[in-house]
Amino acid sequence: MAILESCEESRRNVTIKEVKCPQCGQPVEVFLREGATTEAAKCEICGYVIPLGTHFE
Ligand SMILES: [Zn+2]
Numbered sequence: 001m002a003i004l005e006s007c008e009e010s011r012r013n014v015t016i017k018e019v020k021c022p023q024c025g026q027p028v029e030v031f032l033r034e035g036a037t038t039e040a041a042k043c044e045i046c047g048y049v050i051p052l053g054t055h056f057e
């Protein structure tokens with residue numbers, strides 16, 4: 001149960017943000033925690049992958 005609880009806890013701190021793809025400028029949705037991506041996000045337009053741990057403001 002403790003593992004489940006900490007999972008819920010970390011999920012609460014994640015925000016979804018739309019950022020511009022560095023390559024084509026189209027909006028890409030990323031999951032941020034403390035300003036950094038929690039998983040890699042792929043641009044659906046050009047296929048550019050924003051890697052895990054990329055910082056956005
Ligand atoms: Zn793109």
